[in-house]
Amino acid sequence: MKTQRTIGFVLLASAGLFSLSLTIGAWAADLNKLVDACSQCHERDGASRDPNMPIIGGYSEPYIISSLTAYKNKIRSCPEIEYLHGDKKVKRTDMCRIAKPLSEEDIRKLAQYYAGKKFRRANQDFDPELAKKGQQIHERDCEKCHSQAGSVASDDSGILAGQWTPYLKQQFFAFYAEKRLLDKKMKPKFNKLDKTEMEALLNYYASFK
Ligand code: HEC
Ligand code: HEC
Structure with a gap:
């Protein structure tokens, strides 16, 4: 009886762990997908190489959350832009359209991700x-x-x-x-x-x- 209960417990516990790791796995996959979409313009680690695309890797988490939320709510202007990479059918878009479908959770995860990267300064001419x-x-x-x-x-x-x-x-x-x-x-x-x-x-x- 005792062993049966123990086995039952072990099974339950490992099933719990398994579904937990599935959840975390799905999260990571979601985040990767989101980041891939951002990289089409902001490049890997948010170190944009196009002078019109802001470098976002290394910005603080609260700043990224507040700007993505501002775009989502259209309280920050959204100039139209072109995708730099990828074979998107839609060639032109803007940050408001990009931020619109993001949930609060997506925004938080993206902000955490980019805040963990290094800000790579642009190399440009100056007087x-x-x-x-x-x-x-x-x-x-x-x-x-x-x-x-x-x-x-x-x-x-x-x-x-x-x-x-x-x-x-x-x-x-x-x-x-x-x-x-x-x-x-x-x-x-x-x-x-x-x-x-x-x-x-x-x-x-x-x-x-
Ligand atoms: C089609 C190109 C494109 C894609 C895709 C894109 N962005 Fe942007 N992003 C821009 C441009 C251009 C700006 C500057 C817009 C402006 O003038 O406010 C910007 C601005 C931002 C800013 C504000 C930067 C600042 O200094 O205030 C953040 C944060 C940001 N993007 C995050 C993201 C995230 C996260 C994703 C993916 C979900 C993403 N972007 C996808 C082009 C893009
Ligand atoms: C009283 C505090 C304060 C002072 C003084 C101030 N700023 Fe700011 N600045 C901010 C805050 C807060 C933000 C973020 C606002 C937002 O999220 O839209 C910001 C954002 C910016 C941005 C946008 C950065 C980005 O990544 O898009 C620029 C550019 C900027 N400031 C330039 C300046 C310049 C130039 C001066 C001096 C002439 C200045 N600021 C003085 C508080 C200040």
Whole structure:
């Protein structure tokens, strides 16, 4: 009797373990599928090589969650873009359409995944004179929330040092045109910048390799 019960218990326990490992296996497969879809533009580990696609590997988990949620709810602008890789029938799409079908759980898992990667800085040209000017503006107006030239992911304010210039430039315009919600405290500092000051800032961020 005792042995039978023990065997029964062992069977039950291993069945439990088996279904648990099946669940974890299915999760991992789901995550891989999602990541494959993201890699079509953001590349492996989120280290995008196209200047219009932001590098997302190494961004903080809360920042990625909040941006994907903003796209999902369409409170952040979604410029149309083309898939870089893959044989998708749909050639053009945007981040709002991409984020729409993601569940909260998908978003959390994706954020965790990319937050665990290293931010690989883009290698791009810059003007050293403008970069010097940009450093002063950054230290005066931006360093408070984007510390160490905007390289600290845990500030939850994105990453500026080494991010692609064309992408950052587009975000500057989106902030300006109020197509992307600004942190309320960032707004007054940002809105008083003129075009040359913005160019200088972009050259400063591009100087980090
Ligand atoms: C068709 C190309 C494409 C695909 C596929 C794609 N993205 Fe994007 N993603 C972009 C572009 C372009 C932007 C910048 C959009 C903008 O201007 O706001 C972006 C922006 C982002 C941002 C915000 C970055 C920042 O610095 O604020 C995150 C996070 C992100 N994508 C995550 C993902 C995830 C996760 C997936 C997969 C589920 C994915 N993307 C799939 C092209 C793509
Ligand atoms: C009071 C804090 C604060 C200040 C000051 C500030 N920012 Fe920000 N910034 C933020 C926050 C918070 C976010 C994330 C907002 C979001 O998720 O949309 C952000 C996001 C950004 C982004 C988008 C990053 C990405 O990956 O898409 C850029 C670019 C940016 N800031 C540039 C600047 C510049 C340039 C200055 C100085 C002129 C500045 N910020 C000053 C808080 C600040």
